[in-house]
Amino acid sequence: MKVSIEVNGRPVAEEVPDRTLLVHFLRDTAGFTGTNIGCDTTSCGACTVLLDGESVKSCTVLAAQADGHAVTTVEGLSDPDGELHPVQRAFREQHGLQCGFCTPGMIMASVSLLADNPKPTRDEIRAGLEGNLCRCTGYHNIVSSVMDASGQEVDW
Amino acid sequence: MIPAEFRYERVSTVDEALARLAEHGDDAKVLAGGHSLLPLMKLRLAAPEYLVDIGPVDELRYVRLDGDEVVIGALSRYSDLEQDPVLRKHAPLLAHVSGEVGDRQVRHRGTLGGSLVHADSAADLPAVVLASDGVLVARGPSGERRIRASEFFLGPFTTPLEPDELLTEVRLPRQTGLGWGFEKFTRRAIDWAMVGVAVVGGKVGLVNMGGVPLRAPATEAALASGASIVDAAALAADGTNPPDEPHATAEYRRHLARVLTRRALTQAAARS
DSSP states (O other), rough: OOEEEEEEEEEEEEOOTTTTTHHHHHIIIOOOSSSOOOOOSSSOOOEEEEEEEEEGGGGSSSSGGGGGSEEOOOOGTHHHHHHHHHHHHHHHHTTTSOOOSHHHHHHHHHHHOOOHHHHHOHHHHHHHTTTTOOOSSSTHHHHHHHHHHHTOOOOO | OOOOOEEEEESSHHHHHHHHHHGGGGGGEEEESSTTHHHHHHHTTTTSEEEEEEEOOGGGGOOOEETTEEETTTTTTTTHHHHHHEEEEHHHHHHHHTTSSSSSHHHHOBHHHHHHHHHHSHHHHHHHHTTTOOOOOOEEEEEEEEEEEGGOOOOOOBOOOOOEEEEEEOOOOOOTTTEEEEEEEEESSOOOOEEEEEETTTTEESSSSSSSSSEOOOHHHHHHHTTHHHHHHHHTTTTTOOOTTTTHHHHHHHHHHHHHHHHHHHHHHHOO
C-alpha cells in the first residue's frame, strides 16, 4: 500500500508491502538508519521512535499504522545547524553510552519520558526507561544523563 | 522478523469494521494496538489473511460514568487509562494496573480491548476486569450483546466472540472508595507476571494461575465471613491448576499466589 509518513519533519511517501514494519520503513525507505533493530520482539527498546510525540517500539508497529502520522527518529532531534538536543548532549557529557547500540532508542525513550515528567527522580528515570535494555553501562550513567538533560543536579 | 503476507484494511468506524469482518469471516483478525497480535504474527504463530485496523476508530476511545457504572471504550490505551481522572477516582485498580503493563512504549500502543480479546491468562488486565465483576460489550451483525467477564475467558486465548463480532466497551461497577491492591511477581521488569493478584472490595483476581484468569473464591468467602487477611490469603491457590514450567513450578506459583494475595489484601485494607 501507499504509506505517507512525516519523518523528522519531511514527508516520505512510498508504495510498500502491507506487512512492512515501521522500523524497516524508517531505515530502508526513509533512509534513517539511526534507529536500530535489537531484539525484534518488543523487549529491548533499541528501535524506539516517537510516533506523534509518544515513544513506541517501531519493530511492533506496521508502517501502515503510522500512515498519515508524524515520526521522529534520533536524526530528527538536533537543530538544523547541528546543535545537539539537550538529551543527546547530556548522554555525551555524562558518558551515558559505551557501545552505543541502545543509545538511539534510549535517547528517544528519554525524550518521551521528559515530555511527561520534566523533573524525574533517579528512581522515576529507571522505571520510565524499563522498556530499554543496555548491556554495557549498568544504566547508572544513563540515569545521570537524563538527570542532566532535565536540568537537575547529577546526584549519585 | 516480518509477518507472513496479509491484506491490510483500515477502518474508521465500528460499522465499517463490522462490515469488513462480516465479509472476511475467519480469514480476518482485528488490529488494535497490535502489541499482542503483531508479535505473534512476526513469530508466524498467527497468519491471518486480512488485518482490519481499527486504530482510527475514535468512537471507541472514552472513559465516562453511566449511572453506577464506569464505561470504557475498548480502544482506550493503557497510557490513557493510567492517567484518566474518572477512572482513577471510580475504578482506581484498573487505572493503576494499566500503568503496570509492559513499559511506556507498550502502554502508548496497547489497548484494554486488545488485551481482553487476546485472553492471555498471564496478562494483567483480564484478571482486573474479572475481579471487578466487569461486563464486556460486543457488537456484531445482529446487534449488541453483553458478556460477563466470568463467562468471557473460555480457555487459553479463547473467548466467546464470533469472528464477525467486535468488542466495543467494558463496563465496571463503580468502585469509588473501595479498597484495592495489586501485586505481581516478574523475573525482569517488563516480563509477564509469573503470578499476579488483583484485589478490589474483597474480590480477588489471579493472573497466570491457570489457562484463564481466575477468581479466588475460597479467599473471598473467608473474607466475607470475617477471616483475617493472613488466613484468607492462605486459601488463594485452592482449586487452581497453575502452569508447571522451568521458570516456576506449579507449587511455586501456588506459594506466590498466597503471598501476593496477602500483600494485595493488606494494600486494599490500608486504602479502604
